[in-house]
Amino acid sequence: MEWSGNLLAVLVLAAAAAVASxxxxxxxxxPAAPVASVAQRARDDRHRHAYISAKLASxxxxxxRVAAEVGSSAASLPVSSGAYAGTGQYFVKFLVGTPAxxxxxxxxxxxDLTWVKCHGAGAATPGRVFCPKNSESWxxxxxxxxxxxxxxxxxxxxxxxxxxxxxxxxxxxEASAGARGVVGTDSxxxxxxxxxxxxxRDVVLGCSSTHDGQSFQAADGVLSLGNSKISFASRAxxxxxxxxSYCLVDHLAPRDATGYLAFGPGGPAPRDAAxxxxxxxxxxxxxxxxxxxxxxxHVAGKALAIPAEVWDASKNGxxxxxxGTTLTVLASPAYKAVVAALSAHLAGIPKVxxxxxxxxxNWTARRPGAPEIPKLAVQFAGSAxxxxxxxxxxxxxxxxxxxxxVQEGEWPGVSVIGNILQQEHLWEFDxxxxxxxxxxxxxxxx
Ligand SMILES: *[C@@H]1O[C@H](CO)[C@@H](O)[C@H](O)[C@H]1NC(C)=O
Ligand SMILES: *[C@@H]1O[C@H](CO)[C@@H](O)[C@H](O)[C@H]1NC(C)=O
Numbered sequence: 001m002e003w004s005g006n007l008l009a010v011l012v013l014a015a016a017a018a019v020a021s022x023x024x025x026x027x028x029x030x031p032a033a034p035v036a037s038v039a040q041r042a043r044d045d046r047h048r049h050a051y052i053s054a055k056l057a058s059x060x061x062x063x064x065r066v067a068a069e070v071g072s073s074a075a076s077l078p079v080s081s082g083a084y085a086g087t088g089q090y091f092v093k094f095l096v097g098t099p100a101x102x103x104x105x106x107x108x109x110x111x112d113l114t115w116v117k118c119h120g121a122g123a124a125t126p127g128r129v130f131c132p133k134n135s136e137s138w139x140x141x142x143x144x145x146x147x148x149x150x151x152x153x154x155x156x157x158x159x160x161x162x163x164x165x166x167x168x169x170x171x172x173x174e175a176s177a178g179a180r181g182v183v184g185t186d187s188x189x190x191x192x193x194x195x196x197x198x199x200x201r202d203v204v205l206g207c208s209s210t211h212d213g214q215s216f217q218a219a220d221g222v223l224s225l226g227n228s229k230i231s232f233a234s235r236a237x238x239x240x241x242x243x244x245s246y247c248l249v250d251h252l253a254p255r256d257a258t259g260y261l262a263f264g265p266g267g268p269a270p271r272d273a274a275x276x277x278x279x280x281x282x283x284x285x286x287x288x289x290x291x292x293x294x295x296x297x298h299v300a301g302k303a304l305a306i307p308a309e310v311w312d313a314s315k316n317g318x319x320x321x322x323x324g325t326t327l328t329v330l331a332s333p334a335y336k337a338v339v340a341a342l343s344a345h346l347a348g349i350p351k352v353x354x355x356x357x358x359x360x361x362n363w364t365a366r367r368p369g370a371p372e373i374p375k376l377a378v379q380f381a382g383s384a385x386x387x388x389x390x391x392x393x394x395x396x397x398x399x400x401x402x403x404x405x406v407q408e409g410e411w412p413g414v415s416v417i418g419n420i421l422q423q424e425h426l427w428e429f430d431x432x433x434x435x436x437x438x439x440x441x442x443x444x445x446x
Contacts, residue, residue: 038397041326042356042407045418049329052110052320053413056287090248090323090419092223092261095189095197096205097135103128103220107246107261108324109429112153112228112288113168115206116221118181128220132184132207140165140184147204151230152183168206179221181208190236190263200239204230225261225323226288227281227431234431240264242432246323247444248423250391259444276428276437277384282313283434289320290429292436293381294415297334299341300374306334309412316412321427321436325418328393332411338376342394342404345374357403364400378417386438392421 090107096116103116116130132138141147143159148166156167165182188203208221224231225244237244240263249259282291294311296303309315310331317331330338343359348370354360373390380386395405409415424444428437 038327038395038403038405039354039356045325045327045329045407045416048110048322048325049407049409049413049416052289052322052416053410056289056414057316090246090259090261091219094223096186096203097130097132098137098187099135100189101128101130101135103130104218105221105223106219106324107223107225109225109233109290110288110320110322110324111222111224112151112226112231113170113183113206114204114222114224114232115179115181115208117211118207118209130205130207130220132186135186137187137201138184139186140182141204142166147230148183151228152204152206153228155183179206179208179211181206181210183207188232188235198239200235203232203235224288225429227283227290228288231288233429236263237429237431243428243430245426245428247426247441248323248419249444250423250442251420276426276439277380277382277386278435278437279380279382279384281429281431281434281436282318283431289322290436291318291320292417294319294378295381296379297338298375298377298379299338300345302341303379304334304337304341306337310334310415313414317414319415319417321417321422323419323422325416326420327395327405327407328418328421329407329409329416331409331413331415334415335406335408338406339404342374342376345371346394346404347371352401354397354401354403356407357397357405360397360401360403361394362400363402378421384438386421386425387440388421389424392423395420 091104092107094103094105094114094116095101096103105114105116117128119129119131119133132140141152142162143149143155143164143166144162145166148155148159152166152168154168154170156169158167165184167180167182169180183204183206185202186205188200188205189197190200206221225233228234233244244261244263246261247259279292282293284291291313297306298304310317310333311319329335339359346359346361348367349361349363350365352360352362373394375390376388376393378386378388393405394402397403397405405420422438424440424442425438426441426444430437
């Protein structure tokens with residue numbers, strides 16, 4: 001892994017912290033390491049976006065053919081796109097098995113299957129591997145079960161004997177990252193407030209004997225926070241009140257700054273003065289993604305002219321929130337409008353080239369009185385307005401250089417709100433009531 005620059009932080013969900021009762025569980029996210037170059041992250045996000053688009057297209061076309069292509073070319077791993085190579089993502093510590101074995105996993109709202117590196121993953125694999133044999137609570141899922149046939153993404157069709165284990169094969173073509181293995185269930189241990197722990201039984205867990213690419217050098221696997229029957233988020237939310245929440249600290253924050261992932265009550269804290277904004281979650285039973293309805297994007301207080309279809313999932317547009325994407329990807333018409341408005345305001349500042357970004361500025365060469373970064377706001381349905389800090393969309397790519405940090409996505413196509421745009425906010429995914437609530441939290445304390 002190339003650790004160049006300090007642009008993006010990896011957050012490790014490290015320790016449990018005290019909250020109130022056994023009705024919730026909370027884990028801390030701490031920056032663990034600097035990450036690969038932002039250019040690499042931009043490429044990785046594009047791979048991931050291609051995957052998300054293909055997955056959505058397979059549903060929208062209602063076409064088995066497309067779905068089969070996605071599955072068979074295995075172009076499609078929400079969890080192991082090239083994005084993981086650069087680790088601009090969030091890691092959580094996860095205890096699984098009896099006795100518990102500990103792993104560092106990528107926390108991924110775009111993923112439906114939790115998996116860990118397993119025995120047989122190869123001698124070259126650094127880090128830990130899970131040994132099902134050493135876990136009293138591990139139970140393989142048979143390939144003939146409905147869970148295998150209907151719920152496990154990319155389960156393999158071969159099932160010669162009904163009791164054979166359920167196998168999966170995720171591969172990501174271009175980024176050549178992926179995983180193959182068998183699925184079972186096991187007990188997960190989560191730390192509770194006050195130093196106690198809770199066991200969640202029958203957590204669906206992939207045991208990956210093979211994983212490709214540079215991807216999982218820093219992480220041992222993926223913690224699925226997507227909306228799916230078998231995801232860890234669904235399992236934990238069912239136990240802890242139907243919701244989960246996270247707060248992402250600034251990606252440039254020092255190592256001791258902490259964010260968290262929490263299950264159960266305790267999203268955007270009611271004791272804070274400002275109420276949280278709330279917008280409906282648009283959930284699709286076939287997809288793990290958390291859709292939201294964007295109504296407008298404002299720059300410097302002015303609504304941009306973006307065709308309404310861009311935000312309309314029924315017209316192959318729409319937007320999702322994704323913790324596994326770093327840089328926000330906007331479908332072309334939205335991208336063009338946003339970039340035109342931001343760059344118009346920044347026009348007086350000397351530009352520098354920093355591909356793949358189109359608009360980068362030499363911030364030290366700004367003359368006195370040079371324009372400030374204009375305010376950007378994303379207006380969601382239900383009067384919820386996200387007003388990210390300027391550093392979340394005009395991002396530092398190296399000392400003295402800032403770039404407009406959004407990427408252009410295909411149109412028609414989905415827009416993805418990445419984790420930099422989500423930083424310094426609390427996000428509560430109230431899956432039970434189908435709302436997402438958010439509010440600013442600079443330090444992610446509560
Ligand atoms: C299905 O095929 C894969 C790859 O060919 C193999 O690894 C796996 O063991 C097979 N699974 C079953 C249940 O036969
Ligand atoms: C930015 O401008 C300063 C002063 O004008 C110059 O010294 C520096 O090399 C420039 N940096 C880049 C990355 O172009």
